Amino acid sequence: MSALLELVRSALAGEDAWVVGGAVRDELQGRRSDDLDLAVPDADAARRGARAIARAAGGHAFALSDAFGAWRATGPGSAPAWQVDLTPLQGADLAADLARRDLTVNAIARPLAGGPLVDPHGGAADLAAGRLRLVGPDALAADPVRVLRLARFAAQLGAEVEPSALAAARAAAPGLSGVPGERLLPELARILVAAEPERRTRGLDVAARSGALAALLPDAADDDGALAGGTTDLLAAVLDGEALRHVAPDARVALAARLADPDRRLAVALGVLLRHAADPDAALAPWRPSQRLRDRVGRLAAASRTLDAAALARLARPPSRGPVALAGPPAAGRARRRALLALGDVAPEGVLLAAAAGDATSPACDPQLDLLGRALRWGEHPPRPPVDGGRLAEALGLPPGPLLGLLLEELTWRADDGEVADAEAALALARALREGAG
Structure with missing residues (x-):
């Protein structure tokens, strides 16, 4: 008998209650459960039982549903290790309650005090089969x-x-x-x-x-x-490590750790599902997700288009018009990094998704590998200008405008590449870049 079940039996001694749902399935499959669902005679029994369990464990009890009269008891602490839900019988008795359930594998009960299964619909046999x-x-x-x-x-x-x-x-x-x-x-x-x-x-x-x-x-x-088409393979490539085979070992470990987080994993999976949606945010709206999840999914869905190999190739072409060009890394590098920054906290997963969507058998290309390394690093330490914009404007005699912004951006990238050690070096480089720009 599990410690949780022993605790609940002791707290509810003499009360009518039945273990139902997942805990029964887990028992039949030889697995331990830290969550119990109990069916009890009525709402008063649910309230009374939850409070008794909470008192016995030093935990907490609270109402779950006024409509159904359900209550929950949890273990002590802010992150309790277990929970017990108590729900009044839906119907005149246990047989009526089980008859109202959806699947036979969910319509199995066992008396809390012990005894044979109550399985009027053959759920145990269906579970085994x-x-x-x-x-x-x-x-x-x-x-x-x-x-x-x-x-x-x-x-x-x-x-x-x-x-x-x-x-x-x-x-x-x-x-x-x-x-x-x-x-x-x-x-x-x-x-x-x-x-x-x-x-x-x-x-x-x-x-x-x-x-x-x-x-x-x-x-x-x-x-x-x-x-x-291709969605199942892409999900496997991104979530199950197939796309990580082409990534450097340290990046592989870092990405795997990030994807182990359920919230991040869900965002990536939804980004895969909605990568062809004209408006991922609108497609997700009926699900009423948190704003954080909506934002993440939208950025990930966009990444599969903005950071794939074709998009990166387009970024390598010189623009027909735009801000003044600076000596140093080509405009393509700046555009790629801007695209990366736009992904925010999902940048590593966005690069991985874009690469895998482009070619699931060999998802890595040099620009994407470079972006992936930067994305992982920027997740911990976002790039910042090595010199304040006001100080740069004063030192170079520049008014606010496109050239000042471009210089600050270029200095940021150079500092991220380790080419600029401090503010003085940044100012010297800025003067050289300005002279090179004419």
Whole structure:
């Protein structure tokens, strides 16, 4: 028995309660769970039980949902190691509650005090067989978000969806457009950040075949509702390390560590899905993501176009008109670095995505490798001018304007390359660059 289960049993001794959901699945699959879902008789039992668990553990208890009367107890500290959710039975008794659930693998319960499984719909057998089957024909129509949950459980459990369940999902998928985005994004996120590539692929495949992608992310789907061509391979290249084979070892380690962060990983995955969208921000808006996530996804989607090999080649061409040219690195270098700076805190992932999108078998080219190294370095230490703009203007007798801005930018790049040690060296170089510019 896990320590958490022992704690909860002791705190709720004498109360009617059943362990349901993921904890039961984990038990049947031989895995430990630090999260418990309990079904209890009513809202008063949920409140009373959560407070009893919190008292026993020195943790916290609070209401989760006024509508459903659910409560949560968590362990002590600001980052608790476990949580227990207590939800009143939905229906007259446990049998009615289980009959209202979506999938048979989610309609299994075990008495908290111990005893045999309560499994009226054969969920344990379906779990063992790797099969997703609906509890009832109207299970998805009752709540369209369950269509996306079907794809999430296909990914999470590595399970096959029964044909009748897939047909029901296609019928219910149009209803997803009316579901609040905050209920949908966590389901999609759990598919996209899956550690195992085959499970992510399975989940996205079910999301496509069920019609969920076409309903919610039409920019990521083709005319038949399937995932746009090459998307699965690109996700694997960026998220699973394939594109990192061509990167220097130290950069590979740094990128892998960054992509281990779930929030960053989700942004990259959504950037891949929306890289062909005319307006990624508008495409993502129905999901109601945080502004930070929206900004990151938009910049990453743009990076696949602005930093790919063709775009970098265009940047190498001299402009037909523009600010005065300076002696030193060509204008292409300045333009590439400006494009890199525009990506902000997702610059390394943006370069990697652009490279992988250009050629998944050999994603590295010299300009991109140079940009990747800079992006990783700038993430820790953004480039700054080695001399103040006011001091530069006074020393050179220059008024504010394009030439002063270009000089400051050039000095910034030279300092980043290690060519400028201090402000005095920067001023000397600025005078030489100005003379060279005529």
